[in-house]
Amino acid sequence: MAISITGFGGEIPRVEARLLANSAAQVARTVKLEDGSIAPLRVPTLAKALSSTALTIFLDGDDWLTWQAVVSVVPAPIAEDRLYVTGDGAPKVIAAGATYPLAVPAPSRALVASIQTGSPDPELSSTILYTYTWVTTLDEESEPAPLSNALLWSEGLNVVLSGFAVPPAGRPIDRMRIYRSQTSALGETLLYLIKERAVSASGFTDLAGENDIQEQLPSLDYNAPPANLSGLVPMPNGMMAAFVGKKLYFCEPYRPHAWPEKYILTMDYEIVGLGVFGSAVAVMTRGQPYIVAGTAPDTMSMEKLEVNLPCVSARGIVDLGYSIAYPSPEGLVVINTSGAQLVSRNLITRDQWQRLKPASFVASVHSGRYVTSYTPISGPAATLVIDLSGEQPFITHADAHATAMYYDIETSRLFYAEGLEILEWDALTAAPDMFTWRSKIFALAGHVNFSCFLADVEQMAGADTLSFTARIIADGRQVASVQTVNQVARLPSGFLARNWEIEVQSNAKVTALALAFSPTELSA
Structure with a gap:
């Protein structure tokens, strides 16, 4: 009765070592288990040396950006090459190598409007109002100034506007847009652009017949983002989402500087972090999670998922492409269109999971797998890989301890910060590392003595020599x-x-292992 092992799997800590499937492992460290064989991960490759430790890393073209704080970095949902950042003080925008506050200040003083000469025709007069906005070099328009005094006016009269303010420093504001009201036959009063000019405190004269109305004022509800906005994530249709406390915010589509308060949705619990799949936002909280779905900020609908699975680490939230994964006190949770499922239920017990200290998770994704560094209650920090791709999830381990992770979606490469280095995980050009894989305990019916052992092994590309030891x-x-x-x-x-x-223990690919009583039995 030979022991033969093929179709190798990883660890399933929930199951006692004697009761594991024949291909499962007690220990699977620094391994890749993708095609039925055991293959080693490749040696981590240096991507960049750092001058200080980093808690956030981001690859912007060929340049690495790093922060010593936990921040969220999102590329612009517009054609221009910009980055938006929350968590590093007030929200910011990075454009053309410069960093600015994301909030665009708005004029705080109302204009003063007066008739230049003459008086309105009492038969044909109407009341008009004025306001103005500031516009940045990035074409971001502020909220309007308070409305001017109401002015009785009739055609043919010039209006003099005064009280324009120069914008404060900190934002590259180079223009102002002046708006005038018009009342429709139905009695609806709206504001329309009549003039765009360079920033100036000088007055402006609205000459009769020279400033026809143009587009309607778009920025009436362009509220500036709160100073403590955090957890920024990109969404389809030019939207972004973020949160403050229990409140979920959405930006105006394709206007990342504008966060209208009319779009706010409020959860029952403090929000920990966000993840996006399809047109939905998974909202992880200190209580029950939510799914908020819709194609525009004013059509978003909120559904509370009736599962008591709070999120314990915002840095442990990962976009798996088809779903969002996050650590809860009970285990790893996945949220998708079907709701929330505790996918680690048959993989690891609650006690075993708690010993990993899931609140310490710093996670990302690689080859569809959940990769997280952790600092356990006892023992050294390490990295855990949870493979959910098959019918039976399994775990593997690695010795890395990341303080930050970054998944480059364009190249499907995973980078992580460890100490004063940014390293690439399992880089294609690197040499194979040494792995350890230990089988289940094969408990036989009686006491025996196996006399023969066979290992089918292939040398890996990039390895100078083949190293192999079987205990x-x-x-x-x-x-x-x-x-x-x-x-x-x-x-x-x-x-x-x-x-x-x-x-x-090996740096080679292992496709089969066997113990037998004779060579003939192995060949059979």
Whole structure:
């Protein structure tokens, strides 16, 4: 009765070592388990040396941006090359190498309007109002100034406007737009652009017949983002979402500087973080999660998911493409169109999960897998990889300890900060690392002595030499150490054992392992 292992899997900590499936592992460290074989991860590759530790990293073209704080960085939902940042003080925009506050200040003083000469025709007069806005070099328009005094006016009269203010420093504001009201036959009064000019405190004369109305004032509700806005995420249709406390905010589509308060949705619990899938936002809170869905900020609908699975780490929230994953006190949760599921339920117990200290998770994605560094309650910090791609999820481990992670969606590469370095995870051009994989405990019906061992092994590209050691463990003690590959190796005799394990350490690809009583049995 030989022991044969193929179709290798990872760790399933919830299951006792004797009860694991034959292909599952007690230990799977620094391995890739993608095609049924055991293959090593490649050695981490240096992408950039740092002068200080980083808690956030972001690849902007060929340049690495780093922060010593936990921030959210989102590319602009517009054609221009800009980045938007929350978590580093007040929200910011980075454009052309310069960083500005995201909030565009608005004029605080109302204009004063007066008739230049003459008086309005009492038969044909109407009341008009004026306001103005500031516009940045990035074409961001502020909220309007308070409305001017109401002015009785009739056609043919010039109106003099005074009280224009110069914008404060901090934002590159170079223009102002002047608006005049017009009342329709139905009695609706709206504001329309009549003039755009350079920033100036000088007065302006609205000459009769020279300033026809143009487009309607768009920025009436362009509220500036709150100074403590955080958790920024991009959405389809030019939208972005972020939060403050229990409040979920949306920007005006394609206007990332404008965050109208009329779009705010309020949760029952403090928001921890956000994730986006399709046209929906997964809202992770300190209580129950929510799904907020819609194609425009004014049509977003909110659904509370009736599961008691709070999020314990905003940095552990990961976009898996088809869903959002996050750590809860109970295990790993995935939110998608079907709701929220505790996907680690059959993989790891609550006690085992708690020992990992999920509040310490710093996570990302690689090859569709959830990758997270963690600092356990006891023991060294490490990295955990949860593979949800098959029918049976499994875990692998690595020795890395990331303080920040960044997944480059354009190249499907994962980078992480560790110490004073940014490293690439499993870089294609790197040499294979050394892995450790230990089988289940094969508990046999009786005591036996296996005399032969066979390992099918292939050298990996990039490896100068093939390194392979198999430890044969019987009833808890090592009885043999084998370096022979692709041919039968003889094992020592003179003992019997009931519980057998195989532990492999190698930088090569292993496709099969077997223990048998004879070479003939191995060939069969």
